[in-house]
Ligand SMILES: Nc1ncnc2c1ncn2[C@@H]1O[C@H](COP(=O)(O)OP(=O)(O)O)[C@@H](O)[C@H]1O
């Protein structure tokens with residue numbers, strides 16, 4: 001067990017966006033999170049990455065509570081994410097975006113950057129090489145010099161994944177990475193997620209495309225109105241009456 | 254020759270260089286997306302610290318001027334920790350308020366001589382002149398008098414500081430920290446989640462900005478020999494902001510150009526100097542409407558680069574393509 005949520009809840013004013021959520025993420029698995037819009041999926045990611053603190057419960061990563069830890073520290077600990085609404089550094093090149101992703105794994109300070117010490121140059125070369133490798137892995141190496149903001153939608157989504165991977169996380173959280181993608185792009189994405197898992201990383205994936213989730217995920221957690229209504233392998237989720245009910249008449253929310 | 258080396262022209266060049274430093278000072282905070290208007294305040298702290306240390310404690314200028322920068326930095330630490338948590342317009346208002354507070358304190362203190370200000374501040378040119386004398390250049394060099402020579406030396410010194418700061422800024426932009434700065438500027442929240450300690454770097458940028466403003470203020474004090482609270486009023490803060498607004502705040506060349514233009518403009522248009530504030534206001538409004546990115550933007554630089562070095566550009570693209578393949 002790498003990451004564990006224990007009775008986690010989050011209130012926004014009077015609204016309980018999440019309540020009593022418990023589940024675990026194991027190393028090297030793809031864990032799917034599904035649920036209608038407003039179910040609390042993104043909020044869950046916000047809690048795990050320290051963007052918000054839970055109102056109740058505890059979040060434990062590698063035996064230590066990470067509640068109250070700042071987002072950049074959580075990234076350094078080994079949890080990286082992408083955003084449902086793409087948030088790239090639009091005025092930086094694609095390559096630079098990924099290089100920023102490596103920030104928490106590198107050291108060079110003001111002084112070394114000023115004098116371009118041998119160590120700093122070595123590190124820069126390293127950063128560049130690894131960033132290019134991430135772009136190649138996500139299939140967007142051809143646009144490394146383009147401004148992130150000028151990229152087409154599908155490539156921006158991939159760039160977000162490349163940037164998150166650059167932090168060399170143990171767990172990567174992907175928030176609707178296939179949103180707005182066409183069929184062939186979604187297919188490519190599926191392969192990419194599988195490849196990330198094969199790198200030994202755990203992937204937590206939010207997606208609405210049930211078909212994609214059933215074929216890709218090792219396990220699935222189902223949320224509805226802030227509650228966990230089911231957890232299990234794809235087959236058992238598909239047969240679960242509570243899940244069927246939640247989705248009845250709501251062809252992917 | 255003599256015609257060009259008259260003290261008036263030389264002083265304008267000095268002010269241009271001082272203003273260039275102030276432009277760089279505001280660039281550092283803008284580089285992290287922070288609109289801080291405290292530069293005039295930090296400038297005054299640097300100016301008064303260095304002036305008082307040299308006047309009252311007899312400290313040599315090569316110590317008192319850096320001390321001015323350090324004093325500004327210390328104050329930046331005090332107000333920066335709460336201030337850098339503020340976003341956008343709130344930071345602007347808070348730092349503007351800070352500048353006014355500093356001014357009022359200076360106005361009411363004994364040691365700063367209140368509204369009368371400090372005069373007879375040891376002059377940088379005199380100090381350098383003494384050094385030149387001891388080097389046996391007391392009678393000047395060629396057709397240049399020792400006074401001109403020491404003024405030119407002051408300009409040389411200021412230019413060196415500016416060149417170093419530009420070099421620093423350029424190096425910074427393409428380093429790990431500079432990328433972190435740029436990321437924060439583009440999307441602070443995304444930068445934090447991507448693993449950048451945004452609080453720390455915003456504070457660092459704030460320090461750098463304060464230090465440079467403090468140094469610029471200290472240098473200014475030893476060039477004008479007189480400083481008063483009026484020199485560091487709200488108008489000064491707006492003027493520094495205008496360097497970035499006019500020239501462009503996204504690249505280091507922008508505030509430099511802005512500082513150059515806005516130092517020369519009032520001198521060239523002596524007759525309209527009375528309407529200075531009005532003209533500044535006009536420039537602000539016009540730039541915001543027609544060219545909010547300022548005269549020089551990253552776009553402008555790319556355009557020039559591709560025009561000046563078309564070969565280099567295609568080569569760069571080829572490299573990009575090769576590393577892509
Ligand atoms: N920052 C916030 N402030 C107030 N309410 C929020 C905030 N973030 C999310 N919510 C609410 O919490 C609920 C869950 O939202 P979200 O996690 O975005 O759902 P999902 O990602 O599953 O579509 C929604 O009702 C949403 O309006």
Ligand SMILES: [Mg+2]
Nearest residue numbers: 041042043084
């Ligand atoms: Mg969501």
